[in-house]
Amino acid sequence: MGVPVRPSRADAADMAARDDLPRTAAGARASVRRALAGFALAALALALACLLLGTDYALGQATLVATYAIAGLGVVLIVGQAGQIVLGQGALVALGAYAECLLAAAGWPPLLSLPAAVALGACGGAVASLPARRLGGLYFGMSTLAFALVVEEVLTRWTSLTQGAAGMLVPAFGWGGWRAQTPLAQFVVSLAALALAWMACRRLLRSRLGRAWRAVREDEAAAAACGVDLARAKSAAFILGGGVSAFGGAFYAHWIGFISPEQFGLMLSFELLMLVFLGGVGRLSGALWGALVIVSVPQLIAVARDALPGEGVGSAGLETALFGVVIVAVVLWRLRGEKRRGGSLR
Amino acid sequence: MLRAMLTFIQVLVSGVAMGCVYGLVALSFVLIYKAADTVSFMQGELLMVGAFAVVALQAAGWPLAVALIGGVAGAALLGAVLERTVLRHTLGQPAMGQSHLGAVLLTFGLGLMLRGGVTAVPAASHGMFALPLPWADAVVRLGPLSLPGGQLLVMAVTALAAAALSLFFRYSRSGLALRACAEDARSAALMGVPVARMHTLAWALGAALAALAGVLLAPITFVHLNMGFIALKAFPAAVLGGLTSLPGALAGGVFLGVVEALAGLVLPEGTKDVVPYLLLLAALLLFPAGFGARRAA
Numbered sequence A: 001m002g003v004p005v006r007p008s009r010a011d012a013a014d015m016a017a018r019d020d021l022p023r024t025a026a027g028a029r030a031s032v033r034r035a036l037a038g039f040a041l042a043a044l045a046l047a048l049a050c051l052l053l054g055t056d057y058a059l060g061q062a063t064l065v066a067t068y069a070i071a072g073l074g075v076v077l078i079v080g081q082a083g084q085i086v087l088g089q090g091a092l093v094a095l096g097a098y099a100e101c102l103l104a105a106a107g108w109p110p111l112l113s114l115p116a117a118v119a120l121g122a123c124g125g126a127v128a129s130l131p132a133r134r135l136g137g138l139y140f141g142m143s144t145l146a147f148a149l150v151v152e153e154v155l156t157r158w159t160s161l162t163q164g165a166a167g168m169l170v171p172a173f174g175w176g177g178w179r180a181q182t183p184l185a186q187f188v189v190s191l192a193a194l195a196l197a198w199m200a201c202r203r204l205l206r207s208r209l210g211r212a213w214r215a216v217r218e219d220e221a222a223a224a225a226c227g228v229d230l231a232r233a234k235s236a237a238f239i240l241g242g243g244v245s246a247f248g249g250a251f252y253a254h255w256i257g258f259i260s261p262e263q264f265g266l267m268l269s270f271e272l273l274m275l276v277f278l279g280g281v282g283r284l285s286g287a288l289w290g291a292l293v294i295v296s297v298p299q300l301i302a303v304a305r306d307a308l309p310g311e312g313v314g315s316a317g318l319e320t321a322l323f324g325v326v327i328v329a330v331v332l333w334r335l336r337g338e339k340r341r342g343g344s345l346r
Numbered sequence B: 001m002l003r004a005m006l007t008f009i010q011v012l013v014s015g016v017a018m019g020c021v022y023g024l025v026a027l028s029f030v031l032i033y034k035a036a037d038t039v040s041f042m043q044g045e046l047l048m049v050g051a052f053a054v055v056a057l058q059a060a061g062w063p064l065a066v067a068l069i070g071g072v073a074g075a076a077l078l079g080a081v082l083e084r085t086v087l088r089h090t091l092g093q094p095a096m097g098q099s100h101l102g103a104v105l106l107t108f109g110l111g112l113m114l115r116g117g118v119t120a121v122p123a124a125s126h127g128m129f130a131l132p133l134p135w136a137d138a139v140v141r142l143g144p145l146s147l148p149g150g151q152l153l154v155m156a157v158t159a160l161a162a163a164a165l166s167l168f169f170r171y172s173r174s175g176l177a178l179r180a181c182a183e184d185a186r187s188a189a190l191m192g193v194p195v196a197r198m199h200t201l202a203w204a205l206g207a208a209l210a211a212l213a214g215v216l217l218a219p220i221t222f223v224h225l226n227m228g229f230i231a232l233k234a235f236p237a238a239v240l241g242g243l244t245s246l247p248g249a250l251a252g253g254v255f256l257g258v259v260e261a262l263a264g265l266v267l268p269e270g271t272k273d274v275v276p277y278l279l280l281l282a283a284l285l286l287f288p289a290g291f292g293a294r295r296a297a
Helices: A009-018 A025-053 A055-081 A089-105 A110-132 A138-157 A183-206 A208-218 A220-225 A230-256 A266-279 A284-307 A315-341 B002-036 B043-059 B064-085 B097-119 B149-171 B173-183 B185-190 B195-221 B225-240 B246-266 B275-286
Strands: B139-142 B145-148
Touching: A025 A055, A055 A089, A055 A183, A055 A208, A055 A230, A055 A266, A055 A284, A089 A110, A089 A138, A089 A230, A089 A266, A110 A138, A110 A230, A110 B275, A138 A230, A138 A266, A138 B097, A138 B225, A138 B275, A183 A208, A183 A230, A183 A284, A208 A220, A208 A230, A220 A230, A266 A284, A266 A315, A266 B097, A284 A315, A315 B097, B002 B043, B002 B145, B002 B149, B002 B173, B002 B195, B002 B225, B002 B246, B043 B064, B043 B097, B043 B195, B043 B225, B064 B195, B097 B225, B139 B149, B145 B149, B149 B173, B149 B195, B149 B246, B173 B185, B173 B195, B185 B195, B195 B225, B225 B246, B225 B275, B246 B275
Parallel strands: none
Antiparallel strands: B139 B145
């Protein structure tokens, strides 16, 4: 339990710095430099990938990475900023994807359908977190998990709307006469979407709400003593996180071109969790690095499997097992690193 | 009228039998949650692996009773080994959301490894296997009422396991030590309880309970690759029981099984699978302390 005092300016600055939010001029310059370096690195990596793998393939993968990163940003808000646990974020991605798919098929322009998808995701986040609002902790995990399983079942059973397990084809993204059909166009659109979501999240982290989230994460009792409404701050995290993830889901639907309930099952929820865990839960940029790993690992596993002798029967199981191995190895690696540094996972 | 009554009783009994399996898995969740403060997402896989182990041992020519003991003991050993090698690393992390996150991801990853390992065995990946448990195919007749022996067997074994567990926790030295750890690990360590060893014991017990549930599930759904999905329903059962109460978990499981069976009778086809999760959400909203839990201050 911390002593319930208002954090001094120095403490606030320290907290802000740890969360990648520069307050001083020097900090801002360092942050800009780091962002530029990251951007240059990413551009270089993309160029290299284009050379090695072929432009279309590399751009397609980069599009996926950006889309996963958007969905991951939602989890970063909930897990990294507010310190709550969420086990069913895949369902909110699904809500965004289905809303966007149905509305786009009905002829809505993206400028209308995307906000609707985000709103649906936010509503989903509110409903999923409502039962555990006053309990907190693991109960959020339980209620979001239950919500996700219910959503998956509803998407499967409501065949008149969603065509059930058979899945739906998603119309191409675009407005007016223009359609984003080339890999380059899709990449540019998803990059713009990522930038939009990123800026929104950055603003959010600097706001009163963002500070409240970090206070709740660090010490609930102290936060409450400072006048933070705990239940409200936590709900807000789930609502906004749900909206951001649904935004990612809307683009996911367009780029994949086909959605069915099983794409958004428990596996996706855990992939998103692993994504933010990998990249560092406290940072927005963690979502991007995590997304890079999450998209590339299955491909690397497929390559590794082809290289192994004795193909055939058991290969599907081998792929699952290898993915499990990767998860375990990565989590252990992160935990060990944190233990050495003596800090918590940020 | 009589016929409707009989159907009702039969559905009730099958619900209780299914609920016993939920309850056993929920018991293993709660046991691990209390002792290690983490949620295990691999109980379903342990359940499946345990059932497959018994099937394999039996196919290898072991007598059924020995195969049963071997399978459950093997699962316990697997749980202990996993704790020693992998899960132990989450210990000593701050008790914040992030440490939960690490442990949850670890168990999920381990579950994927177990699942992938079984899928890679060609004989196991496609096919349903039956376990020739005694009395599983018998039908018990009580007047006009006929009940499948398998379901009665499930109930009897669950009752036995629950009794054994409660004796273990009340009278045995390790049982008391385990409870002390769950109550307050720091004080328990100061009193000379080997806390790390108790963690291993908790995971081993949890794995053994899951494997037992898998064996008991065999007469109801057969042994197959996806039988572990049932473990997801143990979460609502555990929450209904208050998440920290062992008797509550078992009671929650039985309650869930009965409600699900009755829902299958009343509601349209296919909606019954959602009932446990809706119950979970409703229970959190209305009875946040669980039905059977004594609220810890």
